[in-house]
Amino acid sequence: MTTSDLxxxxxxxxxxxxxxxxxxxxxxxxAGNYHSAFKGQGIEFAEVREYEPGDDVxxxxxxxxxxxxxxxxxxxxxxxxLTVILAVDVSASSGFGTKxxxxxxxxxxxxxALAAAAARTQDRxxxxxxxxxxxxxxxxxxxxxxxxxxxxxxVAHRPHGTRTDLAAxxxxxxxxxxxxxxxxxxxxxxxxxxxxxxxxxxxxxxxxRHELTVVHVRDPRESELPRAGLVRLRDAExxxxxxxxxxxxxxxxxxxxxxxxxxxxxxGAIAASGAERIEVWTDRPIMKPLxxxxxxxxxxxxx
Numbered sequence: 203m204t205t206s207d208l209x210x211x212x213x214x215x216x217x218x219x220x221x222x223x224x225x226x227x228x229x230x231x232x233a234g235n236y237h238s239a240f241k242g243q244g245i246e247f248a249e250v251r252e253y254e255p256g257d258d259v260x261x262x263x264x265x266x267x268x269x270x271x272x273x274x275x276x277x278x279x280x281x282x283x284l285t286v287i288l289a290v291d292v293s294a295s296s297g298f299g300t301k302x303x304x305x306x307x308x309x310x311x312x313x314x315a316l317a318a319a320a321a322r323t324q325d326r327x328x329x330x331x332x333x334x335x336x337x338x339x340x341x342x343x344x345x346x347x348x349x350x351x352x353x354x355x356x357v358a359h360r361p362h363g364t365r366t367d368l369a370a371x372x373x374x375x376x377x378x379x380x381x382x383x384x385x386x387x388x389x390x391x392x393x394x395x396x397x398x399x400x401x402x403x404x405x406x407x408x409x410x411r412h413e414l415t416v417v418h419v420r421d422p423r424e425s426e427l428p429r430a431g432l433v434r435l436r437d438a439e440x441x442x443x444x445x446x447x448x449x450x451x452x453x454x455x456x457x458x459x460x461x462x463x464x465x466x467x468x469x470g471a472i473a474a475s476g477a478e479r480i481e482v483w484t485d486r487p488i489m490k491p492l493x494x495x496x497x498x499x500x501x502x503x504x505x
Contacts, residue, residue: 291389333363405475
């Protein structure tokens with residue numbers, strides 16, 4: 203067996219492991235909540251059946267009732283026809299992680315869980331991987347084979363770029379997907395050359411056409427410095443390095459305040475755009491915040 207054969211076999215094993223773990227999570231936690239959170243675009247006629255006490259008399263099919271001589275009602279089913287687009291950040295900063303998993307792994311697991319929930323309800327799923335520019339796009343489709351293709355690309359893709367261009371990614375999704383869709387932007391939102399405020403117009407433009415949710419992937423070390431004396435910090439995307447005195451309480455406080463301010467700016471930019479936000483961490487289970495988000499949406503839809 204050649205090296206390429208071994209790599210292909212290991213890749214398929216990883217895809218199967220990811221599928222198994224993801225389906226177990228989705229089946230046990232939030233498939234029903236996903237269905238309730240994202241309603242279809244209408245209803246369509248399914249069949250008629252005999253009227254039973256308690257049925258809504260407004261659903262009576264008078265033509266069938268007249269022919270049969272006893273009351274029948276019309277039954278309708280939700281016409282979903284939903285499309286889910288997963289836009290996943292594969293830039294260099296996603297390769298960071300200190301207390302649990304790498305952010306890139308969290309992104310894969312979040313995208314896989316969302317794809318599985320959509321596939322379970324027969325919704326179409328599309329995938330875009332991006333860094334400095336879009337690197338891969340799978341058009342939305344249904345079916346298990348397409349779901350496995352999404353997982354395979356998530357696991358196997360090796361990024362070409364290192365920097366992040368969120369504005370370009372958001373605009374590209376809008377250009378590719380003209381019909382209304384459910385869009386999940388999955389990213390650590392680290393953009394050294396784009397402030398959160400500058401992203402607001404791009405977020406707002408996409409959120410105006412689609413149901414946009416930003417999944418913000420975070421690591422604890424990005425908001426606090428360890429007590430470790432002199433520490434050299436390196437920006438994975440730009441390559442710039444800086445040495446700081448992590449033993450200084452003043453330096454640690456400045457770092458924490460700057461991190462907090464940036465997180466608040468990100469929250470503000472997302473809120474101002476009309477998009478929704480989910481926050482996941484590398485050192486915490488991902489399913490709890492996803493489930494909470496779907497439950498909030500389901501409650502709002504019902505209300």
